[in-house]
Every structure is written in structure tokens, then in C-alpha cells.
Amino acid sequence: MSFIRAYLRASTKEQDAGRARADLERFAKERGLAVAAWYEENESGATLKRPELDRLMRDCHPQDVLLVEQVDRLSRLNEADWEKLRADLKTKQVRVVALDLPTSWQAVSDAGDEFSRRMAEAINGMMLDMLAAIARKDYTDRRRRQAQGIAKAKADGRMRGRQEDAKRNAAILAMLKTGASWNQIVAVMGCSRATVAKLAKRDRAA
CATH class of the missing domain: 3.40.50.1390 (Resolvase, N-terminal catalytic domain)
Known part of the structure; x- marks a missing residue:
């Protein structure tokens, strides 16, 4: 059957x-x-x-x-x-x-x-x-056309990738300057340690 x-x-x-x-x-x-x-x-x-x-x-x-x-x-x-x-x-x-x-x-x-x-x-x-x-x-x-469209958009400046959260990052930098620990910043801001590390490195370089 x-x-x-x-x-x-x-x-x-x-x-x-x-x-x-x-x-x-x-x-x-x-x-x-x-x-x-x-x-x-x-x-x-x-x-x-x-x-x-x-x-x-x-x-x-x-x-x-x-x-x-x-x-x-x-x-x-x-x-x-x-x-x-x-x-x-x-x-x-x-x-x-x-x-x-x-x-x-x-x-x-x-x-x-x-x-x-x-x-x-x-x-x-x-x-x-x-x-x-x-x-x-x-x-x-379709995959080829999609890739071509993305490449053209990037070349034309229409795709800039993920934009930074400027307000959040400013708050993280402010907490770093006050001496707050990374763990405290992560807990308060809800961000990752990698984000804190990146901003701390950028601040030192500046």
C-alpha cells in the first residue's frame, strides 16, 4: 500500500x-x-x-x-x-x-x-x-544579482553597514572616565565587554 x-x-x-x-x-x-x-x-x-x-x-x-x-x-x-x-x-x-x-x-x-x-x-x-x-x-x-546590487550600493555609498549608537557610546566613555569598572558598565549599559574594550582603546588612542 x-x-x-x-x-x-x-x-x-x-x-x-x-x-x-x-x-x-x-x-x-x-x-x-x-x-x-x-x-x-x-x-x-x-x-x-x-x-x-x-x-x-x-x-x-x-x-x-x-x-x-x-x-x-x-x-x-x-x-x-x-x-x-x-x-x-x-x-x-x-x-x-x-x-x-x-x-x-x-x-x-x-x-x-x-x-x-x-x-x-x-x-x-x-x-x-x-x-x-x-x-x-x-x-x-538571483544570488548573483543580489551580490551585484550590494556591491553597487556599497560603491555608491548607500550601504554603510551597522551604524554606531552614538548616545550609548558617549555614556560608556563617560563612565570609563569616572573610573567605573567594565563589569559595572556592562551591567548598566547592557553592552558587551568587547564594546567597552573597543571604546576604551579608541579613547586611549585619542
């Missing part, structure tokens, strides 16, 4: 990993199926080190279905890591079904003869590899 295991992923804590849950439930319900287990996490798709994906793979049995909204929810991996994940899926005999990959939908249907199923699996495998490659390219392109 096979199970449908739905995988939901978002890249950051600020994003809603469960956003596509209703779409996956609707997809399964339209085919008279139910999702047996949900795996939801906020992790980068560019890494294989994802706790919920690992748990899903451990839970899977032969012929289980790994259901995702889009292929990029499963992978933005580089070629080597994608090949490893694909090999693990094949070893476990897990079928990937993605809402954005119609050729994969037959995996949740018993329709068709052996030849048709094998042809569909071959085409689906090729399309899955293609969409995984596109997802990786989109990831690397």
Missing part, C-alpha cells in the same frame, strides 16, 4: 511554508486520494541538509508518492546534490509528483498499460531533471 507524503518548503522563517497546503489537498481530493503525512519546513532548497525532507525519506516505503507544489520546492540543488537526491528517491522507489509538472500526475493513477506507464515515467524523469536545473539556475541568478 502506497502513501502520499506532502512536502512543503519555504526558504526563510518570514515566509509561509504551508501556503500551498490547500492546493495539495485539493489535488489529492480531486483524485479520490488523501495525504497521509505532511512535512513542512523553512529551509533553503539549495541544501540537502533539511530535517523534514530527511524525515520524509526515512518514512517512505516503495511506491510512496512525494507530493510538492513545484519542483523548486523540492530542489534548488547543484548537480551533484540533485543526482544524490534522485538516486535516493530511485532506491527507495519514491515517485515525485509536482503540481507544476503534469507528466508526473500519472504516478497517482493506475490508468494505462505497462508500455504507457514506462513511457510516462521516462518523460517525467527528463522533465523533472529539466525543472530542477531551471530551479538551480534561478537560484544562482
Whole structure:
């Protein structure tokens, strides 16, 4: 007996990993199926080190279905890591079904003869590899554009890094001049000893 295991992923804590849950439930319900287990996490798709994906793979049995909204929810991996994940899926005999990959939908249907199923699996495998490659390219392109934007902002003087708390630092210097100990300053100002040390060194130099 096979199970449908739905995988939901978002890249950051600020994003809603469960956003596509209703779409996956609707997809399964339209085919008279139910999702047996949900795996939801906020992790980068560019890494294989994802706790919920690992748990899903451990839970899977032969012929289980790994259901995702889009292929990029499963992978933005580089070629080597994608090949490893694909090999693990094949070893476990897990079928990937993605809402954005119609050729994969037959995996949740018993329709068709052996030849048709094998042809569909071959085409689906090729399309899955293609969409995984596109997802990786989109990831690397966005990272490159982000780095270029940061570099340009720095060159234009629009990124100055974290600004000092001038009022707090003035108060720390004032306490240093009165002879207060570093421990007293840390306790009163709520700063770190490293901050006190930096300001003390700057004051001596001045």
C-alpha cells in the first residue's frame, strides 16, 4: 500500500511554508486520494541538509508518492546534490509528483498499460531533471544579482553597514572616565565587554 507524503518548503522563517497546503489537498481530493503525512519546513532548497525532507525519506516505503507544489520546492540543488537526491528517491522507489509538472500526475493513477506507464515515467524523469536545473539556475541568478546590487550600493555609498549608537557610546566613555569598572558598565549599559574594550582603546588612542 502506497502513501502520499506532502512536502512543503519555504526558504526563510518570514515566509509561509504551508501556503500551498490547500492546493495539495485539493489535488489529492480531486483524485479520490488523501495525504497521509505532511512535512513542512523553512529551509533553503539549495541544501540537502533539511530535517523534514530527511524525515520524509526515512518514512517512505516503495511506491510512496512525494507530493510538492513545484519542483523548486523540492530542489534548488547543484548537480551533484540533485543526482544524490534522485538516486535516493530511485532506491527507495519514491515517485515525485509536482503540481507544476503534469507528466508526473500519472504516478497517482493506475490508468494505462505497462508500455504507457514506462513511457510516462521516462518523460517525467527528463522533465523533472529539466525543472530542477531551471530551479538551480534561478537560484544562482538571483544570488548573483543580489551580490551585484550590494556591491553597487556599497560603491555608491548607500550601504554603510551597522551604524554606531552614538548616545550609548558617549555614556560608556563617560563612565570609563569616572573610573567605573567594565563589569559595572556592562551591567548598566547592557553592552558587551568587547564594546567597552573597543571604546576604551579608541579613547586611549585619542
